[in-house]
Amino acid sequence: METQAKTNAKPKQGWSLQALQVVMVVLALVISGTLVYYTFLAAETARQLSAAADQYIELQNAADGLIQASDYLTEMAQHFTAQGDRQYMDAYFEEANVMKRREQALSTLEQYDFSRKAEEELRKALEDSQHLMNLEYYAMRLTCDAMGYTDLPAEVAGVELAVTDAALPAREKLQLAQRLLIGELYYGEKDRIREDMNKSQQGLVDATKQNKAALESSLETQMLVVRIIIAVQIAVFLLMLGVTMLLGIRPVLAAVHKIREGSRIPAMGAREFRYLAQEYNKMYEHYHASIRHLNYKASHDELTGVYNRAGYDLLLSGVELKTTWFLLIDVDNFKKFNDDFGHEVGDRVLQKTAQAIRRHFRADDYVCRIGGDEFVVMMTHADAGQQAMVADKLTAIRRDLAAEAESVPAITVSIGAAHGCAAESTEELFEQADRAMYETKRRGRNGYTFYRDIAAAEAAEKNFV
Numbered sequence: 001m002e003t004q005a006k007t008n009a010k011p012k013q014g015w016s017l018q019a020l021q022v023v024m025v026v027l028a029l030v031i032s033g034t035l036v037y038y039t040f041l042a043a044e045t046a047r048q049l050s051a052a053a054d055q056y057i058e059l060q061n062a063a064d065g066l067i068q069a070s071d072y073l074t075e076m077a078q079h080f081t082a083q084g085d086r087q088y089m090d091a092y093f094e095e096a097n098v099m100k101r102r103e104q105a106l107s108t109l110e111q112y113d114f115s116r117k118a119e120e121e122l123r124k125a126l127e128d129s130q131h132l133m134n135l136e137y138y139a140m141r142l143t144c145d146a147m148g149y150t151d152l153p154a155e156v157a158g159v160e161l162a163v164t165d166a167a168l169p170a171r172e173k174l175q176l177a178q179r180l181l182i183g184e185l186y187y188g189e190k191d192r193i194r195e196d197m198n199k200s201q202q203g204l205v206d207a208t209k210q211n212k213a214a215l216e217s218s219l220e221t222q223m224l225v226v227r228i229i230i231a232v233q234i235a236v237f238l239l240m241l242g243v244t245m246l247l248g249i250r251p252v253l254a255a256v257h258k259i260r261e262g263s264r265i266p267a268m269g270a271r272e273f274r275y276l277a278q279e280y281n282k283m284y285e286h287y288h289a290s291i292r293h294l295n296y297k298a299s300h301d302e303l304t305g306v307y308n309r310a311g312y313d314l315l316l317s318g319v320e321l322k323t324t325w326f327l328l329i330d331v332d333n334f335k336k337f338n339d340d341f342g343h344e345v346g347d348r349v350l351q352k353t354a355q356a357i358r359r360h361f362r363a364d365d366y367v368c369r370i371g372g373d374e375f376v377v378m379m380t381h382a383d384a385g386q387q388a389m390v391a392d393k394l395t396a397i398r399r400d401l402a403a404e405a406e407s408v409p410a411i412t413v414s415i416g417a418a419h420g421c422a423a424e425s426t427e428e429l430f431e432q433a434d435r436a437m438y439e440t441k442r443r444g445r446n447g448y449t450f451y452r453d454i455a456a457a458e459a460a461e462k463n464f465v
Contacts, residue, residue, distance in 0.1 A: 017247050017270030024240045031236060035229045042222040049215040055208055062104075067197060069101035070129065074181070074190065077136040081177040084147045089140055093153045096133075125196035132189050134159075139177040146173035248273065255280075260323070260381040262364035301369045303347055304354035312368035312376060321420030321429060325379035325390055328433040329357065329397075332412040332445040334373035341409070348408045356400040360393045376433075384419040387450060394448045414440040415448035422452070 072095055080088035095101065141159040144152055145166070165176060180186060251269030255277065258265045264284055267277040299311030307315065331337075331353055338346040350373065357367050357375060366378040379390065394415055401411040416437025423429035432451040440449045 015243075015247060015270055017244075017272055020243055020247070020270075021240075024236065024243070028233070028236055028240070031229060031233045035226065035233065038222055038226050038229060042219060042226060045215055045219040045222060049212065049219060053212065059205060059208060063197065065101050065104065067194065069095065069099075070190075070193070072101075073133070073136065077140060078178075078181045081139050081143045081174065081181055084143060084174065086147075086149060089144075089153070089156070092136075092140070093155070096155075125193050128189060128193045128196065132186070132193060135180060135186065135189075139180040142173045142177035142180075146170040146177070251277070262362070262381055301354075304351055304369055306354050306358065306375070307366060307368040309368070309370050312366075312370050315366045315368070315378060316426050319378055319420070319426060320380070321423055321426070323381050323383065324420045324429075325377075325382050325386075326418050326420065326429045326433045327377040327379065327390070327394070328416045328430070328437045329353070329375040329377065330414045330437055330441075331373040332414055332441075337409070345408065349411055352405070352408050353401060353411060353413065356397050359400065360396050382419075384421045384452075387417075387419075387452070390417060391448070391450075398446070398448075412446035414445045416440060416451065417448060418451035422455070 073092055076088045076092035076095065079085070080092065137155050137159050138161070140156050141152075141161060142165065143149075144156060145161070147170075165173070168176065247270035251266070251273045254268065255265040255273075264281045265277045267274045267281070299307055299314065301308040331349065334346065334349065337349050350369070353373075353375065354367065354369065357377060361367060361377060361379060364380055366376075366380070368376045368378070370376050382390075394417070398413065401413060404410045414437055416433040416435065416439065418429055418432035418436060420429050423432060436449040436451040436454060439454055440447050443449075
C-alpha cells in the first residue's frame with residue numbers, strides 16, 4: 001500500500017524545460033540583436049572618428065594654404081616694386097585670379113562650424129588681409145606709373161593715387177612703393193593677420209579635437225557595451241547548457257541507470273520528465289503487481305519454487321532482447337541420479353540446482369524450469385559486454401553444485417549462453433543458447449559456452465577457407 005501511495009502521489013511540478021528553452025532562445029535573440037546594433041553603432045562611430053581625423057588634416061592644410069598664398073602674394077608684390085619687372089605683377093594676379101589658393105582655402109574653412117570667437121578672428125583677418133591687398137594694389141600702381149606700364153590689371157587700374165603721390169617723379173614713386181611694402185606698417189599689419197589667422201585656426205582645431213575626443217569616448221563606451229553583451233551572451237549560453245543538463249540530460253541518465261537496475265525511476269528534473277517518470281512508475285508498479293498476483297501454482301514449479309513452463313512463456317513474451325542474457329542450463333546425466341539413488345534424490349538434485357542458480361542472480365532476473373532437468377535464466381537489463389560477469393556467475397554456480405551434501409551428490413551442469421542483441425526474436429535467442437549448450441555437451445559436459453564464441457569461430461573458419 002505504501003508503494004502504491006508513493007506511485008500515485010503527484011510529483012512536484014518543477015520547471016518546464018520547453019518554456020525555459022523558449023525563454024532562453026528569446027533572450028539569446030534579444031542579446032544577439034543588441035550586439036548587432038552596438039556593432040553597427042561602433043562601426044558608425046569609428047567612421048565618424050576617421051572623418052574627424054580627415055577634417056583635422058584638411059583644416060591644417062587649408063590654414064597652411066591660406067598663409068602660403070598670402071605670403072606668395074606679398075613676395076610677388078615686393079619683387080615687382082623692387083625690380084619693376086612686370087612678370088612679378090602678372091604672377092601676383094595669376095595667383096589671385098586664376099590659382100586662387102587663398103579663396104580655395106577660405107572655402108574649405110567655411111565648410112566647418114566655427115565657434116563665435118574663431119569666426120570673429122577669421123573675419124578680422126580677412127578684413128585686414130583685404131586692407132593689405134589694397135595697399136599692395138596701391139604700391140603696384142605707383143610702380144606701374146613710374147615704369148610707364150599701360151594695359152594694367154583691373155584691380156591696379158582702379159586704384160586712384162593721392163594727388164601728392166601722383167605728382168612725385170618716377171624715382172620717388174618707386175621708392176614710395178617699396179617703403180609701403182617693406183615698412184614697419186606693412187609687416188605689422190601682416191603679423192596681425194597671421195595672428196588672427198592662427199587664433200581662428202586654433203579655434204577650429206580645438207573644436208575638431210573636442211569632437212574627436214567625444215567620438216573616441218563614445219567608441220570606447222560602445223566597445224565596452226559590446227564586450228559586456230558578449231560576456232552576457234556567453235553566460236546565457238552556459239546557463240542554457242546547465243539548465244538542459246540539470247533538467248533534461250541528468251534525469252535521463254539517472255532513469256537509464258534505474259531502469260537497468262530494474263527499479264522505479266526518480267521524478268526529477270523538468271516538468272515534462274517528471275510527468276514521464278510518474279507514468280513510467282505507474283506502469284512499473286502495475287507490471288510488478290501483475291507478476292506478484294499471478295497464480296503462484298500456475299506460474300511456478302512446485303518442486304523448486306522457480307517459474308515453470310507457463311511462467312516462462314509469460315515472461316518470454318515481455319523480454320527486451322537487446323538487454324537480456326539467455327542462459328540454458330541442463331543437469332548432466334540426470335537420469336543416472338534417478339536410476340542410482342532414486343527419485344527422491346533426483347528431486348533434491350533439482351532443488352539444489354535451482355537454489356544455486358537463484359543465489360547468484362538478482363531478484364529481477366527470471367529463473368525458470370522448462371523441462372525435467374532443464375533450467376532457463378533470463379538476466380534482464382544487462383549489456384552484451386558483461387560476458388565476463390556472466391561467466392563469473394556460471395563459475396560460481398558450478399562451484400556450489402560440485403560441493404557434495406549429506407543427501408545430495410556432486411552435480412555438474414552444461415550451460416549455453418546467448419545475448420539478445422544478436423537475435424531477431426525470442427525463438428532465435430533460444431536456438432542460439434540451445435546450440436551453445438549442446439556445444440558444451442559435445443566437449444564433455446560440465447561447463448559453459450557462449451554463442452558469441454561459436455559465431456566468432458565459424459566466421460574465422462569461413463574467412464580462412
